[in-house]
Amino acid sequence: MGKSNRAPGVRRAEIKRILRTKQAATVEELCSLLGASPATIRRDLIALEKSDGLERSRGGAAVPSLREAEQNFARREARDAEEKISIAEALVSRLTPGSALFLNDGSTVMAVAKVIVERNIDFFVATPAINVASTLTASPKITACLLGGFVRATSLATSGPFAETMVSQINADIAIISPDGLHPEQGLTFANAHDASLARRMADQSRHVMVVATRSKLMSISRVSGLPINRVHELVVGCPLAEVPLPISQQIRDIVSAVEAQ
CATH class of the missing domain: 1.10.10.10 (Winged helix-like DNA-binding domain superfamily/Winged helix DNA-binding domain)
Known part of the structure; x- marks a missing residue:
């Protein structure tokens, strides 16, 4: 072994x-x-x-x-786990050490956090995800900022006006956003309105917006639109570029396939 x-x-x-x-x-x-x-x-x-x-x-x-939120998150982490890891590795390879980052929440974002820690890279990271912030503290090179706000009983993240106010005070280099769905017309969509609003605020406060999405999220639409697809500068996917639907690839100039980047 x-x-x-x-x-x-x-x-x-x-x-x-x-x-x-x-x-x-x-x-x-x-x-x-x-x-x-x-x-x-x-x-x-x-x-x-x-x-x-x-x-x-x-x-x-x-x-x-476990609490229901922890059980739900564990199930999401196990779903498409290898694809999420490959997305995380491809994305982190494109980041510049010393950057200030926003990370929203979710199992793909957790995979990104683990790779950042594993590679021991210097970053400032602001996130509403309690479990992601906790994971990031494993590396002394990372400054982890947990956005304050209301903790929903159904999730492991904060949201609401307090979290958005903190975001508005941070000038980030890159917002790394994992939506619940990515559609050419509806843009980045989310199951929760607070998540959509926070993602929009993160994009507004960043010079560059990177989106991570597994194949199952492409062309998917969730309940609330967060920001239009033309706000996305880079998209990192876990499938070959040939499998990215044409309506999406026509609107996002820089798309990275994690499987082709290996």
């Missing part, structure tokens, strides 16, 4: 994701999934038992009952 090159914080975040999805896992299973040694996994489980209330057993670990 090759030695894992993941930072401890990233590896532990992955352990939490796996356990939230599976409820329990053995040390052997975690070694196989993460490419780490048994000794490394056991050290991680000891640390997570202290910091996150993990229930450790002799042969593995389990998580206590």
Whole structure:
């Protein structure tokens, strides 16, 4: 087995994701999934038992009952997981160290945060996502700013006027936005009106707007439009460029395929 090159914080975040999805896992299973040694996994489980209330057993670990929002997020993380990781790796490779970034929330954004930590790059990152901000603190090179606001019971992020006021005080280089849907006519769409409003404010406060989207989100329309597609400077997708629908590729000049960038 090759030695894992993941930072401890990233590896532990992955352990939490796996356990939230599976409820329990053995040390052997975690070694196989993460490419780490048994000794490394056991050290991680000891640390997570202290910091996150993990229930450790002799042969593995389990998580206590999760809140509905945590269960929902774990399911979203597990969906198209490899595609999200490839998108994150392609996107981070295009970022300039030292940049000020906005990240909204979501499982693809979480993948971006993990890659940033793994590569140990210097960034200032402002985000409404509580779990994303927590993940980013694993790297001493990252300044993580959690946007204040109302925490919705159905999500792991803040929103509302307080969060938007904080965004309006930050001048970012890049807004990295993961919408619930991307459509040539409806633009970036979101299931929640507050998420749409916050994404719009992030774009207004940034010099450059990058959108990340799995193949399933292309041509999809969610409930609320956040910003028009012509506000997008770059789109990073997890499918070949040939699979990007023509109405979208005609409107976004710079599209990066994560699978072709590998």
